[in-house]
Amino acid sequence: MMRIEVLKRLQEQSEAEADEVRQVLAQNRVTLINVMGSPGSGKTTLLEATLKRLTTDLKCAVLEGDLATLQDAERIADLGVPVAQLLTEGGCHLKPNLVHSALLRLDLSAIDCVFVENVGNLVCPANFDLGEHTRVVVLSVAEGDDKTSKYPYMFKQADAVVVSKLDLLPLCRFDPARTRREMHALNPKAAVFEISAVQETGLEAWVRWVHHAVEQCSTGLR
Amino acid sequence: MHELSIAQALLDTALTTAAEHGAKRIATIRLRIGGLRQVVEESLRQAFDILSEGSIAEGSVVRIDWVPSVWRCGVCGCVVGAEDAADTCSCGSREFSFEGSDDLVLTSVDLECDDDED
């Protein structure tokens, strides 16, 4: 019997695929924003509201990750925004190679920023770097304010947390101060926004942040 | 079910190492998993058993060294459960810090080779 020290990180293969995505993005000067959150947290609704406010000065596209159906992609296409639906067929998260092939189907020379809507799930997507520049987690107040401590990996890696459906706050047990406090412990650099897509509140600060993220990224890419 | 992807990467890495050393069987695989990964042990073991069937890793003993995550009070330093990090510490502080590992590392393998005496 022979004991061999290996000390190999198991995410190496997946990270190499993410690096290839980063290469494609750098070559085309495109920013990639990975949008994650629970099923139904309001990811697509946030993207719809964001795209309406962004598209005048930023050329955007969307990759919609879902287990099944084209419904989310159709909602984005209705806005006249280029979109591709990525179906994982049972897979509970997107992988970098799926994003890579979808990016190659877009006309990247005419695009500044691509949003990826990941599969609704607070566990698995946190484990997969897609090659994105920025990670956003959408957390609706209806889910409860304990989610940050229950799913620390997802929130620890977030560059921004969008607390959504703020219009439902009077009906829910959700303390936005708790989210800010726990985000401070998990990742003090993360920005926290509170929005309601229905009442169209809180969106300006969030949209400014997206602009800033794209600008920072494109100066880095140059 | 990110456990399936992890099991696949674990198997691939172990098999590559075994091939490099001309092993005929992998007896034991040791790995370190950080609590942040939220890996379900049962799912990981099941996935590994299914994927390794018919390979020289079939029946390998998989030993997992878990690295737990902790919430710690920033004033008195005591460790509290995740459910208490939203409350006030017994020392009166509401400042907690979080320490967690996202390690996912194949640390070592025990290989049986042709020239093994036993």
Ligand SMILES: Nc1nc2c(ncn2[C@@H]2O[C@H](COP(=O)(O)OP(=O)(O)OP(=O)(O)O)[C@@H](O)[C@H]2O)c(=O)[nH]1
């Ligand atoms: N009250 C309220 N409802 C909202 C808001 N934003 C989204 N919703 C509703 O929440 C439900 C889910 O919204 P989606 O945007 O489809 O959520 P999603 O995260 O994209 O869902 P999946 O892609 O299926 O995981 C829909 O019925 C939306 O109308 C909001 O700001 N306030």
Ligand SMILES: [Mg+2]
């Ligand atoms: Mg959606």
Ligand SMILES: [Zn+2]
């Ligand atoms: Zn204390």
